[in-house]
Amino acid sequence: MEIGTGKSYAKIILLGEHAVVYGEPAIALPVKSVGLSARVTPQPDGRQTVTSSFFTGNLNAGQLTNFAGIAMLIRRLLIFFNAKNQGFHLTITSALPSERGMGSSAATAVAVVRAFYDAFQTSLSHDTLLNWAAVSEKALHGNPSGLDAATASAERPQWFVRGKAPRSIMMPRNGVLLIADTGVAGQTKIAVGAVADRLKQNPKMYRPLIKDIGDTVRQAALALAQDDIITLGQLFNRDQADLSALGVSSPDLDRLINVAIDNGAYGAKLTGSGMGGCMIALAASDQAVAITTALKAANAAKVWEYHFESK
Ligand code: MEV
Structure with a gap:
């Protein structure tokens, strides 16, 4: 084993969360300015230690709290590399808040897999990377798409359908995406489980919402092809209405969404699994300052600006 490094990005789902679990398409982008890196260093004493903002401890001493999915992933990686008792120190440095819909767990998994493959000097295909990431994502989220x-592992915005190879999709040529954190944790497993329960208990009521989210995403792809940011904003609002009817919005998300719309956004919605976490608003670039100021005044814990024209 050598020193190994790996990186990944925050992910922002533009449209299609939750319905993507049931086979509908989704559109998401990696936010490269909000990144995560993993660095693994061999240790001769056999201790398997981790330092990160959300977990610090000794894996082979059984200190797994808040880290069980990633710990399982690391154990499987070590078995794969025939290095079960290999000592190492893993440092994870992340600009992503956890449990806020920005894909912190997936980004951790991606960077960790890349770092271990790098440490064992083994080439890694994208498919293999995603299969490994699914190990911890399944443990953490139950039924991840x-x-x-x-x-989190992509360099370009993605058109994604479960079980198919993701492909790149063009973003608007200008405009801004504002990402605001409610400051409230939202747990993917709980939100995905709540939607699954509703679909099981009342398919007549909830199935059409899943289908409408899929139609919204397909229309958004057309709007993107025509660089029509105003229609895209309206589709954000339609997606939010469906997500809200699915029961995964929250008063804090609704409040920030309304603030963004009242201050001139073309559209706004939750992003990720919801029930807390972050919202996104699409706006003209010259509205960015006013909307950001208003979101902060409405108690957003943090606001990120993603300017399409500079990408
Ligand atoms: C969570 O970031 C996105 C969901 O669609 C779940 C998933 O796709 O696995 C809610």
């Missing part, structure tokens, strides 16, 4: 890891 794979969208989060596909986006």
Whole structure:
């Protein structure tokens, strides 16, 4: 084993969360300015230690709290590399808030897999990377579509359908995406489980919402092809209405979404699994300052600006 490094990005789902679990398409982008890196260093004493903003401890001493999915992933990687008892120190440095819909767990998995493959000097295909990331994502989220890891590992915005190879999709040529954190944790497993329960209990009511989200995403692809940011904003609002009817919005998300719309956004919605976490708003670039100021005044814990023209 050598020193190994790996990186990944925050993911932002533009449209299609939740319905993507049931086979509908989604559109998501990696936010390269909000990144995560993993660095693994061999240790001769056999200790398997981790330092990160959300977990610090000794894996082979059984200190797994908040890290069980990633710990399992690391154990499987070590078995794969025939290095079960190899000592190492893993450092994870992340600009992503966890449990906020920005894909922190998937980004951690992607960077960790890349770092271990680098440490064992083994080439890694994108398919293999996504299969490994699914190990911890399944442990953490139950039924992940794979969208989060596909986006956290991508260099370009993604059109994603579960079980198919993701492909790149063009973004608007200008405008801004504002990403605002409610400051409230939202747990993917709980939100995905709540949607699954509703679909099981009342398919007549909830199935059409999933289908409408899929139609919204397909229309968004057309709007993107025509660089029609105003229609895209309206589709954000339609997606949000469906997600809200699915029960995964929250008063904090609704409040920030309304603030963005009242201050001139073309459209706004939750992003990720919801029930907390982040919202996104699409706007003309010259509205960015006013909307950001208003979101902060409405108690957003943090606001990121993603300018399409500079990408
Ligand atoms: C979570 O970031 C996105 C969801 O669609 C779940 C998934 O795709 O696995 C809610």
